[in-house]
Amino acid sequence: MTSSNNTPVDVRDAYVFLAEYAAWLLGCGATCIRITKNVTRIAEAWNLKTEITIMPSSVHLSVFDNDTKQSFIYLKRKPRTGISFYKNTRLSELSWAISDAKVSFEEARERFNKIITAPYTNKWLVLVLTSLANMSFCRLFGGDPMAMLIVFVATFAGFRLKQMMLEDGFDDRVVFLVCSFFSAVIGSAGYVFHIGTTPELAVGTSVLYLVPGIPYINSLSDMLDGHYLVSFSRFMGAAMLTFCLSCGLAAGMLLMNLKIF
Numbered sequence: 001m002t003s004s005n006n007t008p009v010d011v012r013d014a015y016v017f018l019a020e021y022a023a024w025l026l027g028c029g030a031t032c033i034r035i036t037k038n039v040t041r042i043a044e045a046w047n048l049k050t051e052i053t054i055m056p057s058s059v060h061l062s063v064f065d066n067d068t069k070q071s072f073i074y075l076k077r078k079p080r081t082g083i084s085f086y087k088n089t090r091l092s093e094l095s096w097a098i099s100d101a102k103v104s105f106e107e108a109r110e111r112f113n114k115i116i117t118a119p120y121t122n123k124w125l126v127l128v129l130t131s132l133a134n135m136s137f138c139r140l141f142g143g144d145p146m147a148m149l150i151v152f153v154a155t156f157a158g159f160r161l162k163q164m165m166l167e168d169g170f171d172d173r174v175v176f177l178v179c180s181f182f183s184a185v186i187g188s189a190g191y192v193f194h195i196g197t198t199p200e201l202a203v204g205t206s207v208l209y210l211v212p213g214i215p216y217i218n219s220l221s222d223m224l225d226g227h228y229l230v231s232f233s234r235f236m237g238a239a240m241l242t243f244c245l246s247c248g249l250a251a252g253m254l255l256m257n258l259k260i261f
Contacts, residue, residue: 011070014046015063017109019076022052022059024116025091029083031218032227035059038095045099056233082120082166083214090115123163130209131156138205146196150189154206158183162210176244180207184252191258203249203258210245212238 018039025035032054039061043050047067053060057078064071081087094111097103103111120126134155135148143151158179165175187206190199215238222231 011048011063011065011068011072013105013109014043014048015061015072015074017105017112018042018048018050018063019059019061019074021091021095021112022054022061023076023078024081025088026054026059027078027081028087028091029085029214029218030088030091031221031225032230033221033225034088034092038092041095041099045101046105054227054230056230079116084120086121087115087118090118127156127159127163130159134205134209137208138201141201141205143198143201143205144196147190147198147202150187150195150199150202151206153189154183154186154202155209157186158206159209173240173244176210176241177248180210180245180248181252181255182248183207183210184249185256188252188256188258192256203253207245207249210241212241215241 021042022035022039025038030038035054036052039050039052043063047065049064049066051062059076059078061074061076062071063074091112094103094108094115097111098108131152135152138148138151161182162175162179165178166172183206184203187203188199190196190202196202215234219231219235219238222228222234
């Protein structure tokens with residue numbers, strides 16, 4: 001088997017690479033249609049025919065070598081990693097580089113390893129930007145300056161707690177429950193100390209940083225593309241996180257004896 005730039009590629013190395021590539025795309029939050037297109041693009045560049053079945057936690061890949069008429073089946077579980085736009089984008093760029101014959105198999109493998117081992121964006125920068133973004137949401141909904149300040153502090157503290165708990169390996173549902181409770185309690189400062197004119201907005205927007213928007217969007221995309229099992233799995237996972245978020249918010253309001261409704 002040869003690649004599009006006439007470089008010899010061992011079919012066994014190729015299907016292992018394709019399976020790992022697809023699994024990492026799934027783990028980084030790519031939609032099923034993107035995974036399928038990227039894998040097919042690479043396989044065609046290496047003169048392979050592929051059939052891919054994407055499950056909620058694994059990828060099943062069937063590869064047929066057009067040169068030797070050999071076929072292989074490989075199953076790869078998705079890695080335990082968070083959603084990453086950076087890795088998602090770089091992996092997609094790699095598929096185009098392989099398709100356009102800009103890199104050999106060895107170079108592709110080296111670039112792949114660099115992408116999946118790349119460090120995440122500086123956590124302190126993400127912390128500050130997330131707090132500013134959530135503060136902006138408060139303003140967007142009509143919050144006054146004091147409410148915006150309260151939301152910034154609540155988001156900063158809650159998101160930092162989220163980072164620490166995830167680093168320690170806590171379950172995502174526990175993290176969402178605890179962090180939403182923590183942020184809701186801080187966000188109720190406007191009511192407790194009679195600060196500002198829109199304290200209800202501070203409470204409501206203090207937990208928006210936890211809303212799992214990407215899984216909801218990906219779930220809809222997968223459903224439209226016919227990947228109903230993955231779509232349902234992603235939707236239920238996001239719904240469970242939303243439920244935990246709501247429970248934490250309600251518990252925080254109950255503890256602070258807020259009677260907003």
